Amino acid sequence: MHLVRFVLFIVLPLAFAVSPQYSVHLPCSTTDPTEENYVEACLQKKYCPGHEVDERLQGKIFADFLETLYGEKNVSKAFETYVDLNVIEHDPDDTQDRDAIVARLSQIIPFANMTILSSNFNNNIGLAHVKVNEDPEPAALADIYRMEGTCIVEHWDVIQFRPANSINPIAMF
Numbered sequence: 001m002h003l004v005r006f007v008l009f010i011v012l013p014l015a016f017a018v019s020p021q022y023s024v025h026l027p028c029s030t031t032d033p034t035e036e037n038y039v040e041a042c043l044q045k046k047y048c049p050g051h052e053v054d055e056r057l058q059g060k061i062f063a064d065f066l067e068t069l070y071g072e073k074n075v076s077k078a079f080e081t082y083v084d085l086n087v088i089e090h091d092p093d094d095t096q097d098r099d100a101i102v103a104r105l106s107q108i109i110p111f112a113n114m115t116i117l118s119s120n121f122n123n124n125i126g127l128a129h130v131k132v133n134e135d136p137e138p139a140a141l142a143d144i145y146r147m148e149g150t151c152i153v154e155h156w157d158v159i160q161f162r163p164a165n166s167i168n169p170i171a172m173f
């Protein structure tokens with residue numbers, strides 16, 4: 001009985017206290033620990049407002065955002081988790097109100113058939129080339145996101161439909 005108490009009240013809390021996962025408050029940008037500890041330590045905090053992280057982790061966060069938005073198609077989760085409340089939005093169909101952006105995209109993305117063809121992250125900019133499968137022809141979407149540290153703070157996009165009288169014989173994809 002004493003041993004059980006010892007383990008429960010002394011050993012376990014101590015293990016939590018000293019394990020890097022729970023005790024580390026390292027600045028995410030300055031050290032080079034093992035990948036797991038590094039990610040764990042940085043992800044203790046919320047992504048927005050942004051805090052400094054190295055580019056590798058920024059790229060991972062951006063990839064997770066794309067997966068939530070276009071894979072999982074959970075628009076509110078994607079924006080509330082990864083996008084700044086004061087995001088600068090350049091899409092002319094949107095306003096500067098993040099909730100309004102979420103409301104509009106929630107009427108589109110969950111019902112759209114979209115495939116991410118490629119994505120990349122470099123120098124604070126994330127790119128996604130997206131195929132929007134529509135009838136009769138798929139449309140091409142290019143998304144550009146700027147991050148400040150862990151948080152997406154600005155967005156541009158362009159979308160292209162194949163015109164009926166296109167002079168280019170090759171497919172858009």
Ligand SMILES: *[C@@H]1O[C@H](CO)[C@@H](O)[C@H](O)[C@H]1NC(C)=O
Nearest residue numbers: 072073074075076077078110
């Ligand atoms: C989106 O994610 C939130 C938070 O994880 C969850 O509560 C909600 O049910 C999800 N919505 C959909 C439509 O999956």
Ligand SMILES: *[C@@H]1O[C@H](CO)[C@@H](O)[C@H](O)[C@H]1NC(C)=O
Nearest residue numbers: 112113114115132133134138
């Ligand atoms: C999405 O579009 C692709 C290509 O047109 C098609 O193969 C796939 O079945 C579609 N998926 C859904 C869920 O409609």
